[in-house]
Amino acid sequence: MTLAAPRLTGRPLIETRPMRHPDIADAGTMTKRGWWLVVLNVLLPGSAQVLAGSRRLGRFGLGATLTAWFLVIVAVGLALFARPTLLWLTVGAGWFSGVVLTAVQVLLVGYVILWIVLTFDTLRLARLVKIPGLSKFALPVVALVLLGLVGSATGVAASYVGTARSTISTIFGSSGPSLPASDGYYNILLLGADSGEGRDSMRFDSISVVSVNASTGAVTITGIPRDMPNFPFAEDSPMRDPDLVGFDYRNYFEGHSDPDCGWGSGVNQLTNAVQVCREDDGASLYPDAVAQGSNPEIEATKDAAEGILGIEIPYYVFLDMKGFANLIDALGGVDINVTERLPMGGPPPGSGAHDVESWAIGWIEPGQQHMNGDTAQWYARSRYTTSDWDRMLRQRQLQQAILAQFTPQTVLTRFNEVATAGTAIVQTDLPQDKLPEFFDLLTKAKDQQVTTIELTPDHGVPETDIDFSFVHQLVQTTLHPPTATPTPTP
Structure with missing residues (x-):
């Protein structure tokens, strides 16, 4: 019996590739x-x-x-x-x-x-x-x-x-219409209020308008005193229609008030005048407000701010001060130069504001400070031993400090915390399709000094009998400064 020789296939009988067929003994x-x-x-x-x-x-x-x-x-x-x-x-x-x-x-x-x-x-x-x-x-x-x-x-x-x-x-789940810049600026109403327990309504503690140059990103913040009386509304505002409002808006200039409902002529009283004291909650005044991510009192405040400043304000951003401290903490705190000693806390109900030392839970001392959220919140809200005008300046200072903290490094390293805090306290009607443009403008704004306008007596605007044509001119001159005329060469 003869054994057949193995067939040659051109390949070795044992592959020697070490990655797939290694010598396990080596x-x-x-x-x-x-x-x-x-x-x-x-x-x-x-x-x-x-x-x-x-x-x-x-x-x-x-x-x-x-x-x-x-x-x-x-x-x-x-x-x-x-x-x-x-x-x-x-x-x-x-x-x-x-x-x-x-x-x-x-x-x-x-x-x-x-x-x-x-x-x-x-x-x-x-x-x-x-x-x-x-x-x-x-x-x-x-x-x-x-x-x-x-x-x-x-x-x-x-x-x-x-x-x-x-x-x-x-x-940005619901928003208003997407509009182009007005006269070269995006103007946004910035509102702050505390929705915590014990507040009879959401009256705005802080009212300002942020104007962002649509080309350069330069930011101008105009502060409006919350108690400013006798202000005009925008020309096309429904607040000028007495049949809708229930009273002639010109009476509002004269200090119209409703003691039964508890509101007066200050601009932050529009919450009561437009919504709280109306059976329809203001729906007949601004029927599209809720569907566009806003509400009647915010739209009325927009119209008031437009009449006061003489500019178009299509959008708003609302910050709920109840969770404001969480945003500050999420950003890692803010740096503030304190110029006066301020008490933290407030007097017990019915006791008045006298004898601050007896009820103050702490003090914010003068000097450069790195504030956490709780301290920054008291810095913005403290109203005792100081004036409303100084309070406005502190709020503006805090806004600029927060803007300075929104660096790429801070946002990336604390992204989830910042986003969670922002979601809890921010409401807006900014259209989502504007976000790319606004992000680009925010990047440009980081390298520029913020300009501020305060409508206070220290800046030529009295508490009453305000000349709003002067205010309009002040805003226009700030937003559109005149260019210097070159001197002709002899």
Whole structure:
């Protein structure tokens, strides 16, 4: 009986590729191979499987990795060379931006899960039991530490994306119409009030208008005293229609009041006059307000601010002082130069404001201070031993300090905290499609000094008998300063 000779196929009977078919008896080769697999799994996830494991899993992981790098390169390119497009895709395209952010979050989470699978499979392929010495223990430790670092960073990124999507949908879920800049400026009514217990209504403690130059990003903040009386409304305001309002607005100039409901002629009393004291809650005055993310008292205050300043104010931002301290803490505090000693707290009901030392829960001392949220809130609200005019100046100072804290480093390192605090206290009717443009203007504003206008006696505006034509001219001159006429050369 003759044995047939084996057929030659052109390939050796035993493959000698060390990555896929290593010599398990060679300790040095197994150690080097294990480290190479771990390094490849970190640098190019999926490549370890292509070389030494399941090629199907490896091709899937490698394809996901290359796709991820491609998307990162595209995002970086857009951020560097087409930032408006990137902002439009992520925050300014309405529901489509929500879809984009959701897709990004899902991809990030999915990639983290894939990386975990690839890492444990890489350790399996390394055959740790065949690796001698310390490398047997060092390899899995290094692989898992690197997985933790990269995976946690990706997880944080996914969390940020989810927070951004939730914040945008919550704050900008309903808004007014998207309008172009008015006379070169975006004018936004900035309101502050405390919705805490014991407040009979949401009367505004702080009223100002932020004017942002649509080209340069330069910011001008105009403070309106909350008790300013006898003010005009905008020409097209429904507050000028006595049939709608229930009284002639000109009587409001003369100090019209309603003692039964408890309101007077100050601008911050519009909350009661327009909403609280009306059976329809102001719906007949501003029927579209709620659907556009606002309410009747805010729209009436917009009309009042337009009449006072002589400019168009299409949008508002409302800050609820009840949660204001949380935003300050989320930003890491603010730096304020205190010029006068101020008490924290207030007198017990019915006791009056006398004998401050007996009821003050603390004092804000003069000098440069880094304030936490609670101290900053008392700094803005303190009304005893000081005047309303000084209080306005402190609020403006605090607004500028908060703006200074909105640096990219602060926002990135405290993103979730800032977003959560902002969602809780901010209401606005700013249209979402304006966000890319406003982000760009905010970036420009960071490098410029904020200009302030205070409508107080110290700045030529008396408490009563106000000449509003003077106020209009003051605002126009500040927003549009006259250019110097060049002197002709002889």
